[in-house]
Amino acid sequence: MNKKSLIEKWLSDDLTEEERIAFEALEDTPFHKDIVANASKFKASGFSEMPNFESFKKRIKAPEVPVKKLQWLNPMLKIASVLMLGLGVYYFLFMNVMTEVHTMVAEKTTIELPDSSRVVLNALSEVSYNEKNWEDKREIKLQGEAFFDVAKGAKFDVVTSKGTVTVMGTEFNVKQRGDFFEVACFEGTVRVVTDNKTEILKVGDNLKWYKGVLVTGQHTQKEPQWTKNSSAFQRIPVSEVLAELERQYDIKITLESVDVNQLFTGAFVHDNLENALMAISEPLSLEYEVIKPNTVRLSTSE
Incomplete structure (x- = not known):
């Protein structure tokens, strides 16, 4: 039963036990009881008559007390949204920033990664990596040619458009120029994944992939000659x-x-x-x- 009907029946003293419990649970019940209690202290005029509910409601103009709803969830959701947005912005601005190193024509450069791994970059080459997230993911993207001297630790991935080279700690050279892809191992062991093929290279092994043809071979060098x-x-x-x-x-x-x-x-x-x-x-x-x-x-x- 709605609130209006409950009050009408209460005024006419016609509430059932179940309706009485519902009436007592209303938030403005004390207000209505006070009005009736105070009114009983005054002697009614001989010209007065018992008003109906609509007249009574207009005369007392009871303030509307808003029903309190469980609004605690909305602020929590807003706070959570702000926190998630803040974390997203923080990750994008600070954790997802890529460090990029480029070389020009006839230029070589050496860079040191956060774990002290060393990368020598050949001419017209480019590498990019996430320095902030390096401890969780040692991954570097390469376009061109580079020699890697990798510090021991978690796996280390060199990602190119033609294949991915994975190591734990070793020395190797990766070259990716257009359709030409070459990997040479100088220390330790490397795993090379190209398309659906996986090759394991040990010291002295090299792999060439050119226009869809994969060739493995040997070399006797201790380091790439271009670094010299x-x-x-x-x-x-x-x-x-x-x-x-x-x-x-x-x-x-x-x-x-x-x-x-x-x-x-x-x-x-x-x-x-x-x-x-x-x-x-x-x-x-x-x-x-x-x-x-x-x-x-x-x-x-x-």
Whole structure:
């Protein structure tokens, strides 16, 4: 029964026991009882008559007492929302900030990660990692080429567009340039995952992935030669060799009748363009000509 009906029946003394309990539970019941009690102290006028409920309600104009609802949940939800928003903003601004390191043409740089792991970045390469979250997730993204000397600890992931290299603590080199992907292990053991294939490399092992073809092999080096200012290649397509030459010397190479798919084994230095051009052109029976300070033409020998 609604509040209005309860009061009407109370005024007419017609409440059942169940309705009386409901009436007593109303918040403004004491107010109505006080009104009736005070009214009984006055003698009614001979012209007065018992008002009906509507007249009584208009005369006393009882203040409307709002029904108290369980509103405690709303403030708690608001507080929780503010806290969640604050945590989200904090994570985005402070915990999810990526540290990025880039190298320019003919530039190399060495960086130290939060766990003292060392990364040597080759020319025109880029790495990014979350320094704030490093203890929980040792992961670094790579575009280009880098040599890693990883401190022992939790697993360490190098993520590229062609595959992921996972280690615990070791030395290895990763190169990812376009369709070319290469990993060489110099210390410890590394796991390389490309598409649905997984390879385990030990000291002296290397892996090449080029245009969908995966080849594993061996090397005898103790560290990548490019860290000593010399790029070395073992049965690598000429296109990749010349691209590396352009990166190391900031030059543009034009070709005339050169088969860029033939394989090259050899090396070139990073501090003398003439010597580097000779080291590449002679084994391939090519001729070179420096036509501008930053442009070189390579052509097949007649």
